[in-house]
Amino acid sequence: MTTDSGDATLAWVVVGAGSAGCVVARRLVDAGHRVTLVEAGPPLEPGAVPAGIDADNSFAALIDDRWYADLLATRTAGSEPRRYLRGRGVGGSSAVNAMVGLTGDTDLYRSWGWDDAEWYSRHHLLPLAVAGSDELGRVDRALLAASPQARRAPLTRRGGRRVTSAEAYLWSILRNERLDVRADAPVDRVEIDQGSAVGVRLVDGELVPADRVVVCAGAIHSPAILLRSAVDVDGLGEGLQDHPAAALLLELRRGVVGSDHETAIGLSTSTIVDADPIQILALNHLGAEPGPGMLLVANMRPVSASGTVRLAADDPTTEPIVDFDLLSDPADVETLRSGVRMALDLLAHPAFDSIVERVFIDDRGTTTDTLDSDEAIDDWLRSHSADYVHASGTCAIGRVTEHDGSVRGHRNLFVCDASLFPTIPNVNTHVPTTMLAERLVAGWTAERAR
Ligand SMILES: Cc1cc2nc3c(=O)[nH]c(=O)nc-3n(C[C@H](O)[C@H](O)[C@H](O)COP(=O)(O)OP(=O)(O)OC[C@H]3O[C@@H](n4cnc5c(N)ncnc54)[C@H](O)[C@@H]3O)c2cc1C
Known part of the structure; x- marks a missing residue:
């Protein structure tokens, strides 16, 4: 893994507190690192969970500012762009999804070089x-x-009610002094100095410095953030898939x-x-x-993998152009x-x-x-044709990122979310994203333990 710092305890900035971001923040804190978890949308804390998220009816969770109301996507060639659902706020899509929790096929994971997928399927906290x-x-x-x-x-x-990734991974460490959760803090771009990430710039202009940056903003917004950051890696924003x-x-x-x-x-x-x-x-x-x-x-x-995420504008408040080409x-x-x-x-x-x-x-x-x-x-x-809200593949391992999630040609810059899948998993993507995050962060923290 590429890093400039020999320091055992690093300051990490994790961008996006969704299915993957909550896992990454938790496991880094467990390993003794300092983490600033920066999330575009509202907080989600014990005792203050909106009724819609707690309801068994998953449609009731799509409330207020908990999704990206301006995000549109084209499904098939020639069709009109329509709304594409993504969760917003701490918990990310895990707070608004339909809760189906399937692990997927070990043969598929093996084809990605994951011989340990079964272990991760049993050792996540969902x-x-x-x-x-x-x-x-x-x-x-x-x-x-x-x-x-x-x-x-x-x-x-659990007990007949939804458990979000925030509840499963973050709530028990909210008082840990090594964790700073910053909600309502959308990130504009990653600050990169001579090929090395040095922090993130928020939309309001504030710089949050970091030894390492992990972008966990999901398969639509992670490539958009990297494109705004002038990351120039072949394949970035390409290979977008969903289940038609x-x-x-x-x-x-x-x-x-x-x-x-x-x-x-x-x-x-x-x-x-x-x-x-x-x-x-x-x-x-x-x-x-x-x-x-x-x-x-x-x-x-699906074998079609010709979808794209492109910037409509350099302005971070403008949603990207999303074409699934299903x-x-x-x-x-x-x-x-x-x-x-x-x-x-x-x-x-x-x-x-x-x-x-x-x-x-x-x-x-x-x-x-x-x-x-x-x-x-x-x-x-x-x-x-409809989508299945399972966007994947826009920063794929092996094309845009290395096997540890580090962005090719850069130091101290990682991606960890559904955008990393080399091919879309053959099941609903929440549990596979969680397993992926567990697996990557275990690799990063094992490096620290050595
Ligand atoms: C309505 C819906 C229903 C679904 N149903 C199921 C299901 O039943 N089962 C299943 O397995 N999967 C389901 N999925 C898919 C699954 O939830 C996702 O694949 C998974 O949660 C993706 O995790 P992620 O970490 O990649 O992204 P997300 O969980 O979406 O997290 C990304 C986070 O990054 C934040 N972010 C984005 N941009 C920025 C920025 N600029 N600055 C800071 N933060 C930012 C977002 O606000 C969000 O919190 C569903 C998804 C949706 C939307």
């Missing part, structure tokens, strides 16, 4: 628990009845109501079909209130089409037939009758 039977919603129950491959997904919850997905909207029959418990807590997702490379996720409703449901069909092993490889369309056919078969099962009045494929009320050929399905997918 609790994982499936929803109780009394919490299952109507769409959950139908999916469990219709598919032998359906199962309740583990959720990052197709949304089947379920209008539920009149009189079909869930239990009082389901309506009250409105757990939005808890059941998945895992049929590699397809995942089908049940959503019992699509907002803070009970309403229509959804089956979200996703291609979990489905650019025809193989991804074919895979997703097979998933759509699988979901349509499931919807013909009596368990769905008894609760679903109609299935729509867009918000104009187009029904699934129109999906009467491969060509019709492919046209629909190319024009309407």
